[in-house]
Amino acid sequence: MSPQDLFNRGLREDGHRPDEARRWYLLAIETGHPVAAQRAAFNLALIEDERGRLDEARHWYGRAATPRAMFNLGVLEDCCGDTQAARRCYTLAIESGHTEAGPRAMFNLGLLEDREGRPEQARAHFLQAVRSGHEEASARAISRLA
Numbered sequence: 001m002s003p004q005d006l007f008n009r010g011l012r013e014d015g016h017r018p019d020e021a022r023r024w025y026l027l028a029i030e031t032g033h034p035v036a037a038q039r040a041a042f043n044l045a046l047i048e049d050e051r052g053r054l055d056e057a058r059h060w061y062g063r064a065a066t067p068r069a070m071f072n073l074g075v076l077e078d079c080c081g082d083t084q085a086a087r088r089c090y091t092l093a094i095e096s097g098h099t100e101a102g103p104r105a106m107f108n109l110g111l112l113e114d115r116e117g118r119p120e121q122a123r124a125h126f127l128q129a130v131r132s133g134h135e136e137a138s139a140r141a142i143s144r145l146a
Contacts, residue, residue: 003033007040018047029063042069049076067098071105083112094128103134107141114144 001009010024021043028040045060054076061073074089090112093105110125122144129141 003028003031003036006031007036007043010040010043014043014047018051022047038064038066042066045069045072054080067093067096067101070096071101071108074105074108078108078112083116086112099132099134103129103132103137106132107137107144110141110144 006024006028010021010028013021013024015021025040025044025047029037029044031037041060042064045057045064048054048060049057049072057076058073061069061076070089070093074086074093077083077089078086087109090105090109093101094109096102106125106129110122110129113119113125114122126141126144129137130145132138
């Protein structure tokens with residue numbers, strides 16, 4: 001079975017049989033295929049995150065290392081109170097230039113800076129999110145700037 005086939009089997013099980021999806025994702029990851037393994041690691045991280053297995057989720061988000069994975073890892077770290085790790089993850093998502101993860105990370109980094117009492121840095125990130133043109137991040141940032 002090809003790495004993509006293994007990943008696809010995981011997708012078919014995802015949502016209703018997470019243990020079975022997990023098994024297929026692990027097989028896809030073991031192949032080392034650059035695309036299928038990365039996608040499987042991201043989906044496996046989502047499963048672990050939903051189950052509250054945060055150490056496992058961290059591991060698989062890190063292994064996936066995509067902009068979306070870095071954004072999600074930033075959210076996880078932020079929720080766990082590790083703002084330094086969250087800041088690093090959000091920054092990686094922003095620096096990637098990803099059109100979805102980047103603007104959302106800009107907004108979340110603005111929230112983080114605001115919570116930490118750095119209104120000027122927060123404002124800069126909110127403005128960056130507005131300038132990104134991303135519909136959701138821009139709208140949310142505008143409401144924070146008002």
